[in-house]
Amino acid sequence: MNTIAKHGYTLNELAERVGATVSGNGDALITGLATLHDAGPEDLAFLANPSYLRFLQDTHAGGVLIREEHKDACPVPALVLKDPYLGYAMLSQLFDPMAMKQAPTVHETAVIADTATIGERVSIGPHVHIGAHVTVEDDVVIDAGVAIGDGCIVGKGSHLYPNVTLYHGVTLGERCIIHSSAVLGGDGFGFAFNGKGWTKIAQIGGVRLGDDVEVGSCSSIDRGALGDTIIGNDVKIDSQVQIAHNVQIGDHSALAGCVGIAGSTKIGRGCLLGGGVGVAGHLEIADRVQITGMSLITNSIHSAGVYSSGTGAMPNAQWRKNAVRFKQLDEMARRLSRLEKR
Template identity: 65%
Template sequence: MTQPAPPTFTLAALAEQLGAKLVGDGTRRMTGLATLRDAGPDQIAFLANLSYLKDLTSTRAGAVLLHPEHAGECPVDHLELDNPYLGFAQLSRLFDPFLARPTGGIHPSAVVAEDARVGERVEIGPQAVIESGVELGDEVVVGAGCVVGSRSRIGAGSRLHPNVTVCHGVVIGERAILHSGCVIGGDGFGFAHDGGRWHKIAQLGGVVMGDDVEVGSCSSIDRGALDDTVIGNDVKIDSQVQIAHNVRIGDHSALAGCVGIAGSTQVGRNCMLGGGVGLSGHLTICDGVQVTGMSLVTNSIHEPGIYSSGTGAMQNAQWRKNAVRFKQLDDIARRLARLEKRDQEG
């Protein structure tokens, strides 16, 4: 199960792969990617952020991926593409040795239930556990120390990095990427209080994830209490994210690190939640909403757009003064309303 060394590509092959216009020697071979500043003659660099335009004229890269408007400033061979950052994303997958197609194989120390259904070219690493009734699609990779709970299904081409836990009855689509330490299908935080102590509510639902989902390291997606927690297609979830029971996230949404979503909240399609965003429970966030980092959302959002809350950092002395004024806002608003009413009556 050793991964092969990354392949090399000619510029002509890369241009064809990207649908880019090649200017230069198509037979030149590239062995990897690097920044404009650090790339060598056998590496390809890219220019997507104009902050790095200053590095273009002095680059030693073998070639540069860039927008056509900057081609005249490039001193080396180049590939012209309208969206060079998207092109960079595509190239990064070509040069990543860990994305090579698995050759298959089960490590002798892995424990695989007799009734588990294992597809073609599946790799199962050391000390991994595949429980009863599990289904693994073709070319699934299960890293060292992973646990796949009973009756779970993992779609073709998905990859579990070492020490991922997929609990019982979880459904994961095709081409998913689960990073180390994430837990899919742990119990939701459900308890009833009798006035003296807490009583656990059994979490009877599961987790259903669509195709092309990525979950970062040490993130948790809880199973539903009755219905399933549902993650749509092409959803991207960063590290240390908490998604509570019965949350639903629409297709193509992205959640940055340390986002927390409370139970039964629904997030629409094509939404973006910045780092540290918190969503209260039982809310509805419509399609096309962007919430900026560290914002707290306590009410449903029914119109697409960009939303923010909180205050930016400032010197502590100024913040302390403002904090006092925050407490006075309600009184100030009432006094202003009385003055406006008196003015209108006068």
């Protein structure tokens, strides 16, 4: 069993939460979540990818989230619904031990400016620093070592994990989750070369996050040089992501680990950027664009769809040959053009 709840739920109760139909004993008690392979009699498993259908016949789960077409092959009770993975996502929150919130407290080592406004039912951990004119709204959790700069706003129900840093002038919407060591509002990379050295450009904008945004650990969102860096509602940002100054990201977009977005680029709504994607500056990416992992985007994308660049892995000997051929492409193109003219 991978996850243990403080108390259980019957399959009937779980079905009501996700709009599923129960097949089999709806009174079966579920106390945790697990994979088809590892589940025990009190675990709920799910089958979302047909590649794992081979594990269904031998599962010992107390119940399985499953599609209608797989119901008859399930040897145990099932919750039948259109999207088992979405159902699993919804129910996972019931079995998350970290969701059991402690009574709101303010630790004695926290340093809170006199001009800060702290809402109701706020929990503030050890060695937290909250600057001047900060507003922390109701039901916020601020874990140990968090630093919140002057003039920030932390929206209702948000959670800042240990050692998060918000520079001055950062605004978080409601129910935002910021994971450990993320930095929001640091200076963007702005310098002017004077012929001998670099002159720093003051970054005088801020950072604004919408509601329900999640930022992974060790990610960085830079403040705007002029105006704000803007992250829309329900945007999901993985760990070790770099978002430069004045970037705008539309609602419901998701960025996987190690994505880097250069300054002043606009990402549309509902976009998906795979791990390691790099996006150059001052570009515009349309709504509903998916960019596969390790791609490099150097031009704007004006139409929805799936985009890729680069080459997949191959044996080194073959890659070395291809690299030589790549260098010859320009000359080969010129020779072909001459042949066509003849």
